[in-house]
Amino acid sequence: MTQTSQTTADQVQSAKKAPAIGTRPAIEIIGMHKWYSDFHVLRDINLTVQDGERIVIAGPSGSGKSTLIRCVNRLEEHQEGQIIVNGVELTADLKRIDEVRREVGMVFQHFNLFPHLTILQNLTLAPIWVRGIPKVEAEATAMHYLERVKIPEQANKFPGQLSGGQQQRVAIARSLCMQPKIMLFDEPTSALDPEMVKEVLDVMISLAEEGMTMICVTHEMGFAHQVANRVIFMDQGQIIEQNEPEQFFFNPQHDRTKLFLSQILR
Amino acid sequence: MTNIGFVRSELIPAKPAPNRISGPMAWVQKNLFATPMDAVLTVFGMLFLLWIVPPLFNFVIGQAVGPSGTVEECRAVDAGACWAYIYNEMKFFIYGFFDIAEQWRPNIVFALGALLFVPLLIPKVPFKRVNAILFLLVYPAVSYILLAGGVFGLLEMPTQKWGGLLITLIISVVGITLSFPLGIVLALGRQSTLPVIKTLCVAFIELIRAVPLITILFMASIMLPLFMPQGTTMDKLLRALVGVTLFTSAYMAEVVRGGLQAIPRGQYEAGASLGLGYSQRMYFIILPQALKHVIPGIVNNFISLFKDTSLVYIVGMKDLLEAVKTKNDSALEWQSSNTATTGYLFAAMVFWIFCFSMSRYSIFMERRLNTGHKR
Numbered sequence: 097m098t099q100t101s102q103t104t105a106d107q108v109q110s111a112k113k114a115p116a117i118g119t120r121p122a123i124e125i126i127g128m129h130k131w132y133s134d135f136h137v138l139r140d141i142n143l144t145v146q147d148g149e150r151i152v153i154a155g156p157s158g159s160g161k162s163t164l165i166r167c168v169n170r171l172e173e174h175q176e177g178q179i180i181v182n183g184v185e186l187t188a189d190l191k192r193i194d195e196v197r198r199e200v201g202m203v204f205q206h207f208n209l210f211p212h213l214t215i216l217q218n219l220t221l222a223p224i225w226v227r228g229i230p231k232v233e234a235e236a237t238a239m240h241y242l243e244r245v246k247i248p249e250q251a252n253k254f255p256g257q258l259s260g261g262q263q264q265r266v267a268i269a270r271s272l273c274m275q276p277k278i279m280l281f282d283e284p285t286s287a288l289d290p291e292m293v294k295e296v297l298d299v300m301i302s303l304a305e306e307g308m309t310m311i312c313v314t315h316e317m318g319f320a321h322q323v324a325n326r327v328i329f330m331d332q333g334q335i336i337e338q339n340e341p342e343q344f345f346f347n348p349q350h351d352r353t354k355l356f357l358s359q360i361l362r
Numbered sequence: 363m364t365n366i367g368f369v370r371s372e373l374i375p376a377k378p379a380p381n382r383i384s385g386p387m388a389w390v391q392k393n394l395f396a397t398p399m400d401a402v403l404t405v406f407g408m409l410f411l412l413w414i415v416p417p418l419f420n421f422v423i424g425q426a427v428g429p430s431g432t433v434e435e436c437r438a439v440d441a442g443a444c445w446a447y448i449y450n451e452m453k454f455f456i457y458g459f460f461d462i463a464e465q466w467r468p469n470i471v472f473a474l475g476a477l478l479f480v481p482l483l484i485p486k487v488p489f490k491r492v493n494a495i496l497f498l499l500v501y502p503a504v505s506y507i508l509l510a511g512g513v514f515g516l517l518e519m520p521t522q523k524w525g526g527l528l529i530t531l532i533i534s535v536v537g538i539t540l541s542f543p544l545g546i547v548l549a550l551g552r553q554s555t556l557p558v559i560k561t562l563c564v565a566f567i568e569l570i571r572a573v574p575l576i577t578i579l580f581m582a583s584i585m586l587p588l589f590m591p592q593g594t595t596m597d598k599l600l601r602a603l604v605g606v607t608l609f610t611s612a613y614m615a616e617v618v619r620g621g622l623q624a625i626p627r628g629q630y631e632a633g634a635s636l637g638l639g640y641s642q643r644m645y646f647i648i649l650p651q652a653l654k655h656v657i658p659g660i661v662n663n664f665i666s667l668f669k670d671t672s673l674v675y676i677v678g679m680k681d682l683l684e685a686v687k688t689k690n691d692s693a694l695e696w697q698s699s700n701t702a703t704t705g706y707l708f709a710a711m712v713f714w715i716f717c718f719s720m721s722r723y724s725i726f727m728e729r730r731l732n733t734g735h736k737r
Contacts, residue, residue: 171631190639198637208632212650212731221646222636267632274636 117325118147121180122278122309123168128177130160130167130333137163138174139333145278150310152320152341155330156356161313164330165280168311169200182277198226201271205283207263209255215242215266216251219273227274234273241269245299261292268299279303281312317361321345329353421700422707436698443704447696451689455708458525458680464517468528471505475535483723485730498539521599525680527712529599533671533681534716537606538664544607545614545663546653550644552619563615570612575670578605583677602674610667617659621652654731661724665717683709 123145130138138160145151153161166172167179170186170193179186181196210218219238223229229237242248245265247258255263264284271279281300285293297319304310304323314320320327320341327344329337329352337350345361348354394404425442427435429449436444448455457465478497481487509528512518524532551563570578582601590596625648633643653660675684686709690702 169635171634194637194639197635200635202632202635204628204632206626206628208626208628210629210632210647210651212654222638225642225646226637270636 548615
């Protein structure tokens with residue numbers, strides 16, 4: 097146990113050493129509302145994420161966390177308000193949507209690797225066909241990121257042959273191959289066996305250390321505490337509290353936050 | 363105190379599995395006589411085979427008249443199948459009324475088809491793209507020129523003269539290669555979020571599926587000319603091709619849609635989040651998986667298309683079955699009690715060989731593509 101807390105402390109140190117947050121907003125969400133037919137899922141969301149900022153979104157299930165980050169790359173459509181990503185406003189215009197998606201990587205709860213393609217093909221598909229990078233170069237980049245997530249030896253296997261943790265690391269590498277400016281993580285460790293959570297979190301921590309702009313929906317409060325610049329708490333489709341992790345965890349303001357924290361931090 | 367808990371002090375290595383009892387006796391016991399009911403079924407099965415196989419064998423091989431036989435032998439009381447009849451009329455069964463002196467033309471078409479199609483089926487053969495272009499674009503044009511003639515000094519051969527296996531293969535190959543992509547387009551259209559496209563696709567599929575193929579062929583051959591301006595003629599074969607293709611594509615669309623529905627939403631989302639556009643997502647991610655799921659259904663459609671080609675007799679064309687029937691009825695010099703049976707048996711065997719090959723190939727393809735869900 098002491099070993100773990102030791103490394104954790106080191107990681108906290110290094111995470112805090114991450115490059116300073118920029119002053120250019122990477123994502124601006126202004127007065128955004130979303131409905132699923134009649135159900136008001138997201139209500140008046142206002143959120144600005146600066147370049148290099150690392151944000152963790154927490155909250156009970158059904159509070160709209162996932163829906164919120166899925167709006168950022170328009171996997172979900174919002175009905176009111178504005179979402180501006182890297183200076184591009186998301187509208188029904190498909191060109192803009194693709195422009196935003198090229199620069200925003202996303203990691204899903206269930207990995208969503210392409211099961212009929214090898215790991216290497218999973219990683220090179222988008223760089224080749226979206227970015228127009230030559231195959232050889234795309235493969236070199238892919239191997240670079242596979243080494244980063246520590247599974248270069250799996251390059252020619254199929255996703256079904258990998259463990260959950262390995263698949264999720266491949267999914268992260270797949271997003272990184274597009275060299276995105278922003279990474280969205282939608283509960284990346286929720287579908288993993290407990291033994292595999294750490295290997296995925298380690299990759300995410302190292303990304304944070306490099307100054308990647310990140311928004312993570314996660315229940316890993318330890319990770320949030322270590323890595324986040326800001327923790328956002330959502331309930332009933334609204335942001336009801338946001339603060340620095342230290343304040344958020346040890347001095348929550350809202351009653352709902354206190355209840356939530358008391359239930360997950362025992 | 364006795365030790366109630368068992369804890370392993372060191373992990374044991376994996377052992378080889380115990381030998382299973384094998385040998386013919388064990389197999390018979392396990393598969394044929396495992397329970398009294400099994401034993402009864404086995405005995406009945408054996409009796410059924412004894413009842414059906416020897417007469418069948420005698421008819422097809424034992425007492426059959428070989429290719430070099432004469433009609434007198436076929437007319438003998440105890441004669442079996444009259445293969446001499448098939449052998450002598452083979453040209454008609456294959457080419458229909460195609461002029462005998464010109465039958466080298468369909469022969470080239472057959473040979474060229476095999477030469478281009480077989481390598482396309484074998485995964486290891488290289489140059490798939492060139493091969494596919496040759497087969498899909500160049501081959502049809504060359505075949506048409508060769509068969510129809512009228513240019514390059516080739517004698518003109520109207521499609522009314524084409525027949526037999528030639529017609530069966532033309533309709534099924536063209537029908538399969540056109541209805542498959544058309545079906546995919548219809549299936550994607552049916553899932554479209556654009557209301558006009560969706561409605562058109564749904565209307566087309568539901569209309570065509572709700573009508574028997576015979577009706578479509580009838581409409582194509584009898585009704586269509588009525589709507590056309592006076593004097594325009596549309597080739598009968600072309601009409602049949604259009605009818606069969608549209609009919610099969612509607613079915614194909616529904617099969618493909620089944621496959622599309624089996625693909626989790628996450629696959630679409632992962633593709634989208636990487637910035638892949640709609641057509642790239644479909645082509646690289648969704649369709650390869652969806653089509654793999656529905657290979658049995660697709661091949662089912664191919665097989666029924668192949669057999670349905672025999673319905674073109676409705677519009678007056680002589681496909682293989684109709685050619686056989688024509689000879690059965692009109693080849694007086696081969697008249698015997700077994701002539702017609704032999705003719706139909708021959709047609710059935712040809713159909714079976716083609717359909718069974720398609721079935722086996724599809725199983726091979728399924729195995730080969732089964733990489734994704736391997737655990």
